[in-house]
Amino acid sequence: MSSRYRPVVVVTEPVHHSGMELLSQSCEVLLLSELSGQERTAALHRADSVIVRSTPFTEDMMDASPRLSVIGRHGAGIDNIDVEAARARGIAIVNTPRSNTDSVAEYVVTVALMLLKRIPEVSAALRSGAFPSGGGSLPGQVDRGGLNGRDASGMTLGLIGAGAIGSAVARRAMALGLVVKAxxxxxxxxxxxxxxxxxxxxxxxSDIVSLHVPGGGTNRHLIGAAEIARMRDGSMLINAARGDLVDDAALVAALESGHLAGAALDVFESEPPAPDAAIFSAPNLIVTPHMAAMTKESLQRMSMDVATGVLKALASALDTDAA
Structure with a gap:
């Protein structure tokens, strides 16, 4: 990249310092969250690139950024970016589709095993005093209380979406003896x-169904009451992709009726969900705060990958302008 011009890169939310340092070597980097209202407006007006995490990047924001040539997405999905508006303006979009693959795959396998072994349920029972000292051996009480878990080996894992993350989940699941279909x-x-x-x-x-597709559009409520009804009695559902893929009301009903033996949600249609959301009252449900990709290693990879992608796109844009 030419040393005569330092492009301005606006980062809407903090990212791992390694990516910021890489950008700073050849660009002027502005962290939007540290700026006041007028300063934010001025930063966007000067921006050659904007890097976003979960912040929506709208058509109005693009109009406020007349120099913008590339939008970087710190993450795999780009559903928080107005893609059509970007394309209409000739703005490139770069994302990090493989940076969090291992982290999310590990999360999915972890919660699948937790559901099969009934870890949240039996842990809560133990803490609440459900196993009295005079009730015999703990294994015996577990058996008599109907709290036995299940073996993963021999079960069928059904993946909805067989891309990078789905395939990474499959490799780990097959190592445990699961049969994988997608x-x-x-x-x-x-x-x-x-x-x-x-x-x-x-x-x-499928005994376990895990979602690995984008949200929005025709995928909204991809798993609703009709789809859950087709799942096996006692099967389980995992969603670490996008919150709107699952109809929460239908999921709650299936968990309460026992049709589904358990579920795990890392994402929600409204984030964060309200403290009194019905989903929190559902039995045998693991809920986590959209953190499947939030590992130290994944965050560093995403930061470096989006910085590298933005720098490459900026260099290409500058070369095109020079020509």
């Missing part, structure tokens, strides 16, 4: 597991 209309076949051509067929043959 539905993905964009991937007709996979070297490591079976691609099922119909979503309903996948739901009907």
């Amino acid at each position: 539905f993905d209309p964009y991937i007709p076949q996979h070297d490591d597991f079976e691609i099922v051509p119909d979503l309903g067929e996948l739901l009907e043959c």
